[in-house]
Every structure is written in C-alpha cells, then in structure tokens.
Amino acid sequence: MIRQYFCFQSVRSASTLLSSLDGLSNRTSGDKLLTYGEKFSKLYGSSAPETRKSIFVDLVTNYGVNKEALNHAISLYSKNDQMYPEVRTAATAIYVNLIKSVGNLPGGVSQVCEMRANILALLKRETDKTITSYLRHVEIATREVLTSWFCLGNLKLERLTWSSPGDVLQKVAEYEAVHPVRGLSDFRKRLGPLRRCFYFSHEALPRNPLVMVHVALVSEIADSVQEITKRGEPIGREEDQTTAIYYSITSTQPGLSGIDLGNMLIKKVATQLQKDVPSIKTHSTLSPIPGFRPWLIRNLKGNAEYPSVMNEKVVKWMSEVSNEMMNESEATETLLKVISNEKTKKEQLSAIQHILMYACAHYLCRAKRNGMALNSVANFHIRNGAELYRLNWNGDTSHRGINNSFGIMVNYRYDLEKVHENCAAYTERKEMAINENVMNFFKDDDN
Incomplete structure (x- = not known):
C-alpha cells in the first residue's frame, strides 16, 4: 500500500514537474532559466513533505544528463581538444543549473539550503537503494552549489x-x-x-x-x-x-x-x-569525545571494526584493580559491567582511569574507517590540520560528559604554521599528527 501510494504520488508529481519545466535544457538562456527556477521553487515550496522525495527522484529521472548531447560533445572533442567546454556543459545535469537558478531568487539560497537538509534527512530513512541513488545525486548537486555560495569570500x-x-x-x-x-x-x-x-x-x-x-x-x-x-x-x-x-x-x-x-x-x-x-x-580546542563509551562497549563485546583493546596489558591492569588474577574473558566481563552501568559512580571510574585513558587513545588514534579517524570530532580537527595534543581525565564531569566518554576530553592544538602540512599528511597519506602526550599511551605495546 505504501509503495502504491508513493508510485501514485511520483506519477502525479512527475506530471506536475514536467508541465512546469517543459522545454528546460542545459542550453536554456539565463532569463528563461530564472523563470524555470521560479516555477520549481513554487512547486517545491507548495508541496507536502511526503511528496518532496518524489520531486527529487523526478528531477534526476527527467532532468539529468542528456546522453545524446554528451556523446555528440565527446565526438567533437575527439576531433578537436579545444572543444572540452562543450563536454563540460553537456556532462552537467540539467537539474544542477535549475538549482543554481533557484539560488538567484529572493530567499532562494535559503530554500536550497532547506532542500539539502530535507534530502539528508530522507537519506537517513530511505531503504530503497534506487531511490537512495537518486537522492544522492541531488544531494551532491546541492552541496556543490552551496559550497560555492558559502565560500570564505x-x-x-x-x-x-x-x-x-x-x-x-x-x-x-x-x-x-x-x-x-x-x-x-x-x-x-x-x-x-x-x-x-x-x-x-x-x-x-x-x-x-x-x-x-x-x-x-x-x-x-x-x-x-x-x-x-x-x-x-x-x-x-x-x-x-x-x-x-x-x-x-x-x-x-x-x-x-x-x-x-x-x-x-x-x-x-x-x-x-x-x-x-x-x-x-x-x-x-577542548573537545568532547562523543561516541567513545558506546564504542568501547561494542569493542569489548567484539562488535567494533577495531580489534579488542583487551590485550595483555589491560588484562594485567584489571587483575591489579580487582586484586585477583584474571584471564582475558574474566577481565572483559568485569570491565563491561563497570562501563555498561550508567549509574557507575565516579570513584569506580577513577579506579580504572588508566584503562579508560588507554582505550580512549586507541579509539582516537587507531579506530579508523577507510584510514580516517572513526570519531567525527577527531576527524574534523585532524583533517583541518590540528594535532591530537592531549587527553584530559575529568575534562567534562557533567552527566553528558560522563555518558559520552567517562568525562574524558581532548585537546586538538592548532599550530598555524603547520596546519597546511598536517592537513596534507592526513588527507593525502592518512597520517595523523599526534603529540607524544598521546603516543606515550602506546609506548609499552608490542605493536
């Protein structure tokens, strides 16, 4: 029933969209393109939230790249390499120019910004891979035009x-x-x-x-x-x-x-x-470490992408804290009990401070996806050229701070003379700038 409803809405919105944008192409002149932009802006603005997904899908379906025009441009370029602007024009989806034209309307930039927020929200909920693909095309287009509009200048x-x-x-x-x-x-x-x-x-x-x-x-x-x-x-x-x-x-x-x-x-x-x-x-910075606590719980349960932090050193530390010899399984179970309980007292956390700081260093420095830091805040600052400078116990003792990262916070230091060098090392070679304050957590590790 839901898919039938979506199909009905899609057909209706496609019909409305096609009648509003009849004649639109990537050769449309500026003034006329602005008229199309006004029509699309009104259509989008007056549409109910549940029909906007079908509007985005119809944009990609009906106003994407003109393959015939692109093939012709490529043919021209193969005979004369000075014709590359023709290829660029033909390879640009028609809806990209339409989105740009909306930005030239009063309140248009704000509307494109809202459109992208809408698309990002839809992408989080969408399960149909075909629809997701269409939405991603429009998301990329809106991101590119917004990036040009919101440049530093x-x-x-x-x-x-x-x-x-x-x-x-x-x-x-x-x-x-x-x-x-x-x-x-x-x-x-x-x-x-x-x-x-x-x-x-x-x-x-x-x-x-x-x-x-x-x-x-x-x-x-x-x-x-x-x-x-x-x-x-x-x-x-x-x-x-x-x-x-x-x-x-x-x-x-x-x-x-x-x-x-x-x-x-x-x-x-x-x-x-x-x-x-x-x-x-x-x-x-003095930055939070969102996600560390749930990540450590997953890690100890064997559900994280990164290998378990429960190595020989941590087993030894857990044995010392508990005043009894433990094997890896026992140490893991005991540590999980402490960190899984949201009502764990600060004194109990303080007893395992060295273990949590060590695990946090692993999370920030070694837990990665595609070579980049898994933690979004770490990835943001390291990508910007900062150095992972220091971990701070009791950095944030609020309920949120304890729940996110047992109260640990981190400093990312910006050396203005090194930010470009650090940024290039991370984005090009996936090398993180890490101060010895943090690297010292690993000095006795085997690897």
Missing part, C-alpha cells in the same frame, strides 16, 4: 557581544549544542572579559549565525571545561593570556553540513585573535 566574521541584536543573541543561545547555556548570567559570562564568541553570517541568510565558536583566553592549554564555564567572572588581564581555547563549535544549519564552515571559522578566528590580543600564541 562570501562569509562575514562577526563577534557576538551583549550589545549585538537581541534576535541574534537569542539564536546563539538556543543553537548552542556542545555546552548548553545555563541562564542569563552564564550567557553574559561567555561574552564578557577573557571570553569571545564569534560566528559567520551570510547576506543571503540575514541575522542568522551559520556556525559559531566560543573561545576562552587563558594562560595555558585547559584540561577542564567546568573550569571554563564555572560561575563567577574569570580573573586576569587579556594581555597576560597566551592561549585561546576553542571549547564549543556549533553549526546551526543542517543544510550546510559538510560544507566545512567550522574549519574556516576556527582559522579565521585564530588570525583575528592574534591581531586583537597579540599575546595569544597558542590555539587549542
């Missing part, structure tokens, strides 16, 4: 202060996802002395922070977020501080996921801070 770096527009202040407070704002006094502190909040804005999405970062100016690389966010005003003078700690980075637009705005923001803010506060020489 089109973004404006802004500092949030207590005198910023009230609606912008409210949005930043509501969007904050890493360390939620705890009332007015907490928010005031984040914008006060020895603190900064920066965000990117774009003229196509006015008064709307796209990605934001909270920064603490301190004297050394911080190891506890509670120290940064605790009540009361921070003490000291800005000119005495040497370190900028980026303790919260939040993207606000699901449609811009993967566009790399966070990377550009950190580097732009680092450059700005060195101008504003010349004493700042060190730039580091």
Whole structure:
C-alpha cells in the first residue's frame, strides 16, 4: 500500500514537474532559466513533505544528463581538444543549473539550503537503494552549489557581544549544542572579559549565525571545561593570556553540513585573535569525545571494526584493580559491567582511569574507517590540520560528559604554521599528527 501510494504520488508529481519545466535544457538562456527556477521553487515550496522525495527522484529521472548531447560533445572533442567546454556543459545535469537558478531568487539560497537538509534527512530513512541513488545525486548537486555560495569570500566574521541584536543573541543561545547555556548570567559570562564568541553570517541568510565558536583566553592549554564555564567572572588581564581555547563549535544549519564552515571559522578566528590580543600564541580546542563509551562497549563485546583493546596489558591492569588474577574473558566481563552501568559512580571510574585513558587513545588514534579517524570530532580537527595534543581525565564531569566518554576530553592544538602540512599528511597519506602526550599511551605495546 505504501509503495502504491508513493508510485501514485511520483506519477502525479512527475506530471506536475514536467508541465512546469517543459522545454528546460542545459542550453536554456539565463532569463528563461530564472523563470524555470521560479516555477520549481513554487512547486517545491507548495508541496507536502511526503511528496518532496518524489520531486527529487523526478528531477534526476527527467532532468539529468542528456546522453545524446554528451556523446555528440565527446565526438567533437575527439576531433578537436579545444572543444572540452562543450563536454563540460553537456556532462552537467540539467537539474544542477535549475538549482543554481533557484539560488538567484529572493530567499532562494535559503530554500536550497532547506532542500539539502530535507534530502539528508530522507537519506537517513530511505531503504530503497534506487531511490537512495537518486537522492544522492541531488544531494551532491546541492552541496556543490552551496559550497560555492558559502565560500570564505562570501562569509562575514562577526563577534557576538551583549550589545549585538537581541534576535541574534537569542539564536546563539538556543543553537548552542556542545555546552548548553545555563541562564542569563552564564550567557553574559561567555561574552564578557577573557571570553569571545564569534560566528559567520551570510547576506543571503540575514541575522542568522551559520556556525559559531566560543573561545576562552587563558594562560595555558585547559584540561577542564567546568573550569571554563564555572560561575563567577574569570580573573586576569587579556594581555597576560597566551592561549585561546576553542571549547564549543556549533553549526546551526543542517543544510550546510559538510560544507566545512567550522574549519574556516576556527582559522579565521585564530588570525583575528592574534591581531586583537597579540599575546595569544597558542590555539587549542577542548573537545568532547562523543561516541567513545558506546564504542568501547561494542569493542569489548567484539562488535567494533577495531580489534579488542583487551590485550595483555589491560588484562594485567584489571587483575591489579580487582586484586585477583584474571584471564582475558574474566577481565572483559568485569570491565563491561563497570562501563555498561550508567549509574557507575565516579570513584569506580577513577579506579580504572588508566584503562579508560588507554582505550580512549586507541579509539582516537587507531579506530579508523577507510584510514580516517572513526570519531567525527577527531576527524574534523585532524583533517583541518590540528594535532591530537592531549587527553584530559575529568575534562567534562557533567552527566553528558560522563555518558559520552567517562568525562574524558581532548585537546586538538592548532599550530598555524603547520596546519597546511598536517592537513596534507592526513588527507593525502592518512597520517595523523599526534603529540607524544598521546603516543606515550602506546609506548609499552608490542605493536
């Protein structure tokens, strides 16, 4: 019944789409293309959410690459290699130019952004591989045009202060996802002395922070977020501080996921801070480790991609903690009991601190997929050229921090003179920049 309903909706939307876009091709002139863009924008905007999937499928089905035109262009190129622009034009799907035309309409960039958010949400739920393939084609097209629209030259770096527009202040407070704002006094502190909040804005999405970062100016690389966010005003003078700690980075637009705005923001803010506060020489994050606890549970149960962390060294440590000789199976079962219980007391976790820190180092440095860090936050910062600098026990003692990673946090240090080198090593050769603070966890390992 559901598939019959989808087929009916698809036929109806295809008919509407074809009548709206009759005559559209990749040779359509600019003015006429804008008219098609208006028609598509109205059709998409007035469609019910359940029919939009069929609209995306119909776009790919009916307005993809014209194979006849592409073959002709390739034939021309084979005779004259100066005809490559013809191949490029013919190889571009018609719907790509349609999406670009929507972006030229009032509110069009916002609509394309919403479209991509819609597609990404559909991809998470879709089980039909054919439909998934169609959706991915449109997702790639929307991502490419959004990437060009939201390049650094089109973004404006802004500092949030207590005198910023009230609606912008409210949005930043509501969007904050890493360390939620705890009332007015907490928010005031984040914008006060020895603190900064920066965000990117774009003229196509006015008064709307796209990605934001909270920064603490301190004297050394911080190891506890509670120290940064605790009540009361921070003490000291800005000119005495040497370190900028980026303790919260939040993207606000699901449609811009993967566009790399966070990377550009950190580097732009680092450059700005060195101008504003010349004493700042060190730039580091204090980052959460989402997913570590569930990963370790899966790992010990044998369900993770990475080999079990329960090696001879960890078995020995578990035996010492328990005051009895254990084999691998017993050590695994005992450790699982402790870490699987969400009500485990902090004192119990402290007793196995060295084991959890060792396992966390494995998770961040060695648990990989296709050669890249499995942890999304680690992958983000290492790909941006940061160095995995240090693990911090009791870095975040909140319920969320304990539940995600037993309270462990990590510093990713940005050496502005090495970020390009580190980025190239990771993206080209899959080599992570790891400080000896972290590598020391492996010094007694056999491998």
